[in-house]
Amino acid sequence: MIARPCACVLSCVLCACTLTGCLARDFASPAGPAEPVEMTTTDDSVETTESEATGPTETTEDEPDESSAPTSTGLLENPQDISLAVADEYGQYYTFWYGDEQFLAYHEPDCWKVYDSYRITNPHDIVIICQALTSEHEVHGSDGDSVRTSQDMAQEWLQHNVAYAHAPEGSSWRERAKNVDLDADGQSKGLMELLEEESSDVEG
Numbered sequence: 001m002i003a004r005p006c007a008c009v010l011s012c013v014l015c016a017c018t019l020t021g022c023l024a025r026d027f028a029s030p031a032g033p034a035e036p037v038e039m040t041t042t043d044d045s046v047e048t049t050e051s052e053a054t055g056p057t058e059t060t061e062d063e064p065d066e067s068s069a070p071t072s073t074g075l076l077e078n079p080q081d082i083s084l085a086v087a088d089e090y091g092q093y094y095t096f097w098y099g100d101e102q103f104l105a106y107h108e109p110d111c112w113k114v115y116d117s118y119r120i121t122n123p124h125d126i127v128i129i130c131q132a133l134t135s136e137h138e139v140h141g142s143d144g145d146s147v148r149t150s151q152d153m154a155q156e157w158l159q160h161n162v163a164y165a166h167a168p169e170g171s172s173w174r175e176r177a178k179n180v181d182l183d184a185d186g187q188s189k190g191l192m193e194l195l196e197e198e199s200s201d202v203e204g
Helices: 007-027 043-062 123-136 150-166 172-177 191-203
Strands: 093-098 101-108 111-114 180-183
Touching: 093 123, 101 123, 111 123, 123 150, 150 172, 150 180
Parallel strands: none
Antiparallel strands: 093 101, 101 111, 111 180
8 A cells, every 4th residue: 555645745756846946037037048058168167077077986996795795694615615524434424614613513314413502502504514414424314215404403502502592591401402413303393393292302
């Protein structure tokens, strides 16, 4: 719906139009329209005009080029940025870098466990980290046939972060929620389901 202008706005517009008309009549010649006046320019004025025209162009050289601005919304641009590497002779423990901090991940069939995952909160970067993990070892979905996507795994990671943030300080529940297990069981589960699983595991 298009909002109708209020009466005060219309009054201001009408007053402006009336004032513009009065000024036009005051500055108009009584004998009619003024004869066109030929404008002459000198070489100095032409040079000044050219310098004024080129002036703003020169000042824009220092302005940032929007076309070359980074489009990333986090620290990472591709999976290679985390430098994922095997950390043991069995190929189960991996290390990767995020910013200036090194993280540890553990792999077993159809599962990646990232330790201290709560310390990484940027959704964009989490997706890229999951891309690196699944490129090294895929994780199957809950149906046993499909393969989990990096976006799907990142969603589970973020939900674990929320669970960790709301867990009581010093509780065993918080201690468990600080690490994320990206496996088939966690696919497409909501936050409440994850919380119930964590609670049952802690109680058990």
